[in-house]
Amino acid sequence: MNIHWMKVFISAIFEVLWVIGLKHADNFWTWTGTFVAIAVSFYGLLMAGRKLPVGTVYAVFVGLGTAGTVIAEIIFFGEPFKVSKILLILLLLVGVIGLKLVTEDDEKERGAS
């Protein structure tokens, strides 16, 4: 797999980690870990965005991050699996990803960088 997409994937993992941290951190180390995860995630995304189409990178990243967070919450934190919630989150994701992908198409057609 392309190393740049690997960066997106790894950034998404750290994204899930900092969301967990933001909710569950309760001491100096867990909070520090949370901030480190935020930095790693952000930096990785920035680096990937330099080599890959920005909109697509963001769309994939958000998709992975959201899916990861939802799954992690159900598996590790006992969040109940509610179909309505999953479907709505899916709908929201389709919206964000669709928005990013159409915007990229538009910019390509208009000759924007």
Next chain:
Amino acid sequence: MEWIALIFAGLFEMFGVAMMNQLNIERNWQSFVLLVIGFAGSFLLLSFALKTLPMGTAYAIWTGIGASGGAILGMLFYGESKDWKRVFFIAMVLSAAVGLKLVS
């Protein structure tokens, strides 16, 4: 209360990203300070919202508001395309967010 915090977290994020774009146009310290306020505010509010809301729901909505808000901001102030497809997807994001609030 946490829902309002979540919405503002998304708006602060959107603002932070706008400042990031602004810094690409002109590198001044004012934009940088506003960027820091934007992102710091976003995380603080998100953290508050996460005390009561499930992570997946909060994260998805936070991201959605950031993306939609950014797109709307772009349409209003930066001459970005108001193509119906963009409006459609923004509407999709916002409806899903409202739906998530309703099923919680």
